[in-house]
Amino acid sequence: MENKKNFYITTPIFYPNANPHMGHAYSSLLCDVLARYHRLLGVETYFLTGTDEHTEKVVQAAMERNQAADEYLEVIVARFKNLYAELGISYDQFIRTSDRTIHWPGAIEMWNRLFAAGDIYKAKYEGLYCVGCESFLTEKDLVGGMCPDHSRVPERVTEENYFFRLSKYSDEIRKLILSDTVQIFPAVRKNETLAFIDGGLKDVSFSRPNEKMSWGIPVPGDPGQTMYIWVDALTNYITALGFGRGEENMRFWPGMHIIGKDILRFHTIFWPAMLLSAKIQLPRTILVHGLITSEGKKMSKTLGNVIDPFELLAEYGTDAVRYFLVRHVHPFEDSDITKESFKEAYNANLANGLGNLVARVMKLAEDNLPAPVERPAPKEFPEEYVKAIEAFELNHAMDFIWNNVQKLDERITKEEPFKLIKSKPEAGRVLIAELVVELYQVGRMLNPFMPETSKKIKEAILANKKPETLFPRKD
Numbered sequence: 502m503e504n505k506k507n508f509y510i511t512t513p514i515f516y517p518n519a520n521p522h523m524g525h526a527y528s529s530l531l532c533d534v535l536a537r538y539h540r541l542l543g544v545e546t547y548f549l550t551g552t553d554e555h556t557e558k559v560v561q562a563a564m565e566r567n568q569a570a571d572e573y574l575e576v577i578v579a580r581f582k583n584l585y586a587e588l589g590i591s592y593d594q595f596i597r598t599s600d601r602t603i604h605w606p607g608a609i610e611m612w613n614r615l616f617a618a619g620d621i622y623k624a625k626y627e628g629l630y631c632v633g634c635e636s637f638l639t640e641k642d643l644v645g646g647m648c649p650d651h652s653r654v655p656e657r658v659t660e661e662n663y664f665f666r667l668s669k670y671s672d673e674i675r676k677l678i679l680s681d682t683v684q685i686f687p688a689v690r691k692n693e694t695l696a697f698i699d700g701g702l703k704d705v706s707f708s709r710p711n712e713k714m715s716w717g718i719p720v721p722g723d724p725g726q727t728m729y730i731w732v733d734a735l736t737n738y739i740t741a742l743g744f745g746r747g748e749e750n751m752r753f754w755p756g757m758h759i760i761g762k763d764i765l766r767f768h769t770i771f772w773p774a775m776l777l778s779a780k781i782q783l784p785r786t787i788l789v790h791g792l793i794t795s796e797g798k799k800m801s802k803t804l805g806n807v808i809d810p811f812e813l814l815a816e817y818g819t820d821a822v823r824y825f826l827v828r829h830v831h832p833f834e835d836s837d838i839t840k841e842s843f844k845e846a847y848n849a850n851l852a853n854g855l856g857n858l859v860a861r862v863m864k865l866a867e868d869n870l871p872a873p874v875e876r877p878a879p880k881e882f883p884e885e886y887v888k889a890i891e892a893f894e895l896n897h898a899m900d901f902i903w904n905n906v907q908k909l910d911e912r913i914t915k916e917e918p919f920k921l922i923k924s925k926p927e928a929g930r931v932l933i934a935e936l937v938v939e940l941y942q943v944g945r946m947l948n949p950f951m952p953e954t955s956k957k958i959k960e961a962i963l964a965n966k967k968p969e970t971l972f973p974r975k976d
């Protein structure tokens with residue numbers, strides 16, 4: 502997947518205008534699994550996440566609560582960090598775009614480079630602005646004169662903006678994507694990006710007048726304008742590594758971005774164009790996942806179909822939620838989840854399946870082996886497991902682990918160690934020791950996906966003791 506000595510992976514930076522939800526949990530979890538996998542292989546890894554704070558929605562949310570933006574943000578950022586703690590997200594840095602020490606110098610440096618390359622110019626902008634989307638819409642985007650996502654009539658605005666010459670980079674980006682210099686996974690998203698480029702790229706507004714947007718980074722040399730989204734948000738992926746302030750970790754760049762399909766173009770077109778203009782290497786890989794729906798619809802408070810990650814975590818625990826999101830949500834397509842499907846999968850594959858297997862094998866071992874099985878030498882990971890992870894088919898890697906769980910169960914049923922130990926104790930002990938070694942390998946493969954469970958299995962084996970029930974059945 503990466504021909505480099507190190508591995509850098511990022512989540513999108515999330516809008517902190519409400520509590521973190523299942524979608525945020527999902528993106529972060531995919532990153533976490535890949536980060537843990539690389540660490541397990543001994544690859545130096547850096548995992549970045551954070552919040553995209555210069556948005557009008559933050560200002561509005563703070564106002565609704567009679568709070569200053571800073572005050573409001575402290576609370577929401579703490580909730581994101583809580584979610585990460587509860588979900589076992591092992592990030593190395595949490596970047597906040599309002600951070601004037603960490604983020605601003607690099608964003609300003611990026612702007613200056615684009616400007617120096619002759620790619621920033623001032624022009625009049627006229628357009629339909631939707632406050633909900635925080636972006637300009639075209640007539641084609643509207644349904645019945647309204648923004649289809651926010652059911653509101655956009656405002657017609659005329660203003661001075663700085664523009665970025667996106668159009669200048671069409672051909673170059675096209676080539677880099679076609680040749681997989683920038684790899685876009687899955688192929689359908691690569692094709693979507695190419696089709697978009699072929700449709701013709703227009704220059705993009707990169708700033709807004711201060712009086713329309715004051716919460717943000719002032720444009721260098723023109724404090725009457727504030728940077729608008731792109732330089733401000735996308736540049737986080739390198740400001741976090743020290744771009745514009747010493748570059749202490751820039752050796753990790755280029756890295757891999759994980760994003761939802763809703764922010765595809767920004768990452769596969771705008772960001773590469775900015776990097777080309779600034780003469781910085783392009784991202785190596787962009788992995789685009791689908792969106793999670795519930796009961797066939799986008800989760801929304803009014804529909805009452807919201808599945809709150811905190812609730813699930815409180816009820817089922819870290820590893821059960823990780824299990825479900827990685828195995829039962831498709832990594833590239835949209836997936837529907839419900840509380841019922843969660844419970845079903847939990848009972849079938851965790852309470853029964855894995856939990857039951859660990860209890861069976863370790864009870865046999867505890868009762869019949871005189872000492873812990875010698876720490877099994879770490880075997881190579883099976884090829885199928887490695888291949889699935891390297892193709893980002895994390896659900897298939899999980900299927901593979903569960904096939905092994907099933908095979909072990911079948912072996913126990915067929916070879917009946919509990920009987921063998923009575924009739925032929927020596928052969929019985931050999932069989933049980935083999936089962937333990939197999940279980941150890943299952944535990945190792947689980948490490949990036951379900952780190953707590955992996956650790957409990959290892960500890961049980963090293964102590965030769967049946968652990969407490971890993972996943973109690975839920976009714």
Ligand code: MSP
Binds near residue numbers: 514553794
């Ligand atoms: N702040 C921008 C991104 C800037 S990146 C430089 C943003 N933030 S967001 O809070 O709206 O998060 C969007 C991302 O959250 C999606 O790309 C995806 O990674 C994740 N998800 C949000 N809703 C989701 C689902 N329903 N399902 C899965 N993930 C989705 O856009």
